[in-house]
Amino acid sequence: xxxxxxxxxxxxxxxxxxxxxxxxxxxxxxxxxxxxxxxxxxxxxxxxxxxxxxxxxxxxxxxxxxxxxxxxxxxxxxxxxxxxxxxxxxxxxxxxxxxxxxxxxxxxxxx
Amino acid sequence: xxxxxxxxxxxxxxxxxxxxxxxxxxxxxxxxxxxxxxxxxxxxxxxxxxxxxxxxxxxxxxxxxxxxxxxxxxxxxxxxxxxxxxxxxxxxxxxxxxxxxxxxxxxxxxxx
Numbered sequence: 001x002x003x004x005x006x007x008x009x010x011x012x013x014x015x016x017x018x019x020x021x022x023x024x025x026x027x028x029x030x031x032x033x034x035x036x037x038x039x040x041x042x043x044x045x046x047x048x049x050x051x052x053x054x055x056x057x058x059x060x061x062x063x064x065x066x067x068x069x070x071x072x073x074x075x076x077x078x079x080x081x082x083x084x085x086x087x088x089x090x091x092x093x094x095x096x097x098x099x100x101x102x103x104x105x106x107x108x109x110x111x
Numbered sequence: 112x113x114x115x116x117x118x119x120x121x122x123x124x125x126x127x128x129x130x131x132x133x134x135x136x137x138x139x140x141x142x143x144x145x146x147x148x149x150x151x152x153x154x155x156x157x158x159x160x161x162x163x164x165x166x167x168x169x170x171x172x173x174x175x176x177x178x179x180x181x182x183x184x185x186x187x188x189x190x191x192x193x194x195x196x197x198x199x200x201x202x203x204x205x206x207x208x209x210x211x212x213x214x215x216x217x218x219x220x221x222x223x
Contacts, residue, residue: 008151032209043201043214044154087153097142097161097210098169103153 003027004102006088012108017078021105023088024070032091033064035073037084038104044087048073078109114138115215117202123221124192132187132218134202142205143185144212145169145177147198154201160185192222 006023013019025033033050047060050071054063061074071088088102115136124130134143145157156169158177166179174196176188189196202215 034211041199041217041219043217046211046213049209049211091210097205098156098159099205099210099212101154103151 002102003100004088004090006102006105008103008105010106010108012110013078014110015078015080017109018074018076019078019107020075021073021086021088021107022070023072023102024068025088025090025100026069027090027100028066028069030090032089032099033062033071034089034099035060035062035071036087036089036101038087039084044101047086075107078107080109080111083107083109115202115204115213117200117215117218119218120216121219123223125223126193128192130189130192130220132200132202132220134185134187134215136183136185136202136204136215138204138206138213139182140204140206140213141182142210143179144203144205145175145185145187146201146203147171147196148201148217149198157187157200189220189222192220194222196220197222 035047036044037047038044048062050062050064059076063072085104085106087104118133141162144159146154160166160179163179178186200218203212205212
């Protein structure tokens, strides 16, 4: 089983739609959870750190379910500029100061 | 003004050549990382360093070496490049108890 698993998509949604991504992780001791955004051929950029059971930042809501070992990202009122690949990230099995990256979920927001 | 910079941004080289990728940061973070990214495989850790005297192998360190010349500089070397090292390479810095990481713009390396 991969340490971090994501549905690769692609998710194609119209502007204004709400879209949700899920991610499962295998390390029950993980303490660090993040969502990164990566545009094509660019560097990953930190979108949200996920604290406690979850948090919200504008149109973006991240939730953490430790019992089921999954993280979700909800994007409301999708914009064309939200089109990107979204990476689920947790700290690795080896050490808390390494991160393990999921392969990403591709989102395209259509006009 | 980028906080994490990488040079070169693109490089084409031949099999057997030695190549160095350089990373500099102005964020003041002690932790630095080198990753490679291949299509469909996500980011994989090559080496990481928690300070100038502390360097550790990551998941895929074979064929690579690193040097931490200063807190702000962390370079990655391919001693004898091979075609399956063709990839996008990212440098990152890390900070905080939860290890938030911040990435440079990447180096696209092609080994012919």
